[in-house]
Amino acid sequence: MPVTGQETLQLTTTPESVTFPETHYVFVEKVGPFATNAPLAWGELHKQITQLEKQYTITRYFSLYKVDPQIYRAGVSLASAPSRIPEGMKYEEFHGGKYGKFTLTGSYSNLPAACGRVAQIVAEIKLPLRDDFNIENYVNDPRVTPEDQLITEIMFPIA
Secondary structure, eight states: OOBOSOTTOEEBOSOEEEEEOOEEEEEEEEESOHHHHHHHHHHHHHHHHHHHHHHSOEEEEEEEEETTTTEEEEEEEESSOOSOOOTTOEEEEEOOEEEEEEEEESOGGGHHHHHHHHHHHHHHTTOOBOSSOEEEEEOSOTTTSOGGGOEEEEEEEBO
16 A cells, blocks of 8 residues: 655555445535535534434544535435435435545544645546545544544545
C-alpha cells in the first residue's frame, strides 16, 4: 500500500476499487465553501444524534460531497428506512456503487489536504469518473480512537 512521502499525511496513493453499499442516509446538507460548511453540517448533525439513536440503529458515519457545485452532506446510514427524521435533516436512499478508494490514517484535520491530494492523483491517472458524490467514510469512532489512528476512506465514484 503506497503512502505519500509526507510524514504528516499518511495517505494511500493507489486507488482500490470497492463497491459502496446502498444505504438509508440521513444527513444535514450545506451548499458553499467546505471549510465553513463541513464543520457547521457536522455540528448540526451531532446535535441530533441522540434523537436518531433512540429510534434507529446507526450503521456508519460518512459524508457525501461534490466540488462543483460545492455541496456537502454530513450524515449517517441507518439499518432501516426512517419513518420520521429530526427537523433540519434530510433522508434519501443512497444507491452506492463502484468507487476508487484512498485511505487516510490520522487526524481529521488532514482531510482537506488529503482530499486535495486524492483529487490531484485522480486527475493524473485519468481515473474515469461518473457524476456522483464523493465519499468520506469514517471507519472508526473518534470518541474512542486515538487521533493518529483514525481511518478515513476517501472515495471517488468510478464510471
